[in-house]
Amino acid sequence: MAADSPVFTLATLPRPETGEKLYAVIGDPVAHSLSPQMHNAAFAALGLASRYLRIRLAPDELEAGVAKMRDYGYAGWNVTVPHKTALFGLVDQTMPFAEQAGAVNTVDVHGELLVGESTDGLGWCAAMEETFGLRLGGQRIVLVGAGGSAQTLALFLAATQRVSLTIVNRTAARAREIAAKIAALGHCGAPGHGAAACAVAESPEEIALALAGADLIVNTTSLGLKADDAAPVTLPADLTGKYAYDLIYNPAETAFLRAAKAAGARTANGLGMLLWQGVFAFEIWHPKLAPADHVKALPAMRRALEAATGQALPSRQASVSQ
Secondary structure, three states: OOOOOOEEOOOOOOOOOOOOEEEEEEEOOOOOOOHHHHHHHHHHHHOOOEEEEEEEOOHHHHHHHHHHHHHHOOOEEEEOOOOHHHHHOOOOEEOHHHHHHOOOOEEEEEOOEEEEEOOHHHHHHHHHHHHHOOOOOOOEEEEEOOOHHHHHHHHHHHHHOOOEEEEEOOOHHHHHHHHHHHHHOOOOOOOOOOOOEEEEEOOHHHHHHHHHHOOEEEEOOOOOOOOOOOOOOOOOOOOOOOEEEEOOOOOOOOHHHHHHHHOOOEEEOOHHHHHHHHHHHHHHHOOOOOHHHHHHHHHHHHHHHHHHHOOOOOOOOOOOOO
């Protein structure tokens, strides 16, 4: 799905041209990333002298790559797997959502300082509202998986939404680690904002009960990226009136989403989250743009993702803000 734009490496990292601002996505791999299409479309729509690149950095190249990007004067970059946690330790300052998640997906360069933030939680909440018209407060949510994405969403939800949260994972110990982090932050059972309940479903009976009682089930695992991947959990036979969301957007419909749809759930893939986390990153990088310019950027980014994937995105404005 990604365009034939080059993938740069530590050795081939370009410098900005005169008058140009450079942005990038860094990770390993990055050839599949649709972020360049999305952000370059926004730059073009606003007539900005900016360019967004793909840069593949292996884990053992990350520190040198960040130093080189800083030295070359990059204006900012996004971070994808497997570097989000490692980047947290390489920036000079962290913003609240990054601090909460212990991970960074967006770096903004402020003079000599690298400032890290995480827009994944905000982007996911905006996608839920835009795609389903769903406000998360009061919902019973099951996160399937306990990797980095699950941790980011769990900590974001626990800190900002009054939800009942259950984590399901093949390795229960990892799920318990996330639940312990939520508890250590004092978010579980706290008045006002904060998860009303945080639980880990371990036994088959507990998992079945949690899935049957959920309002929203979210697959955060990588199961579904391959055509022959099975769904990560066995879903209830009847999910009428419920919601299922998969962070994967390629393929457009995973085995998890097919099973949820067959059971009567409303379903969506992760393309909306990709859009909105990118929108929030764009806003971090361009705080002085007029509101009218941000209004132009969003449809340009949306159209670029639709053209790259052949998928249609909802166009109802989400109200989630930083």
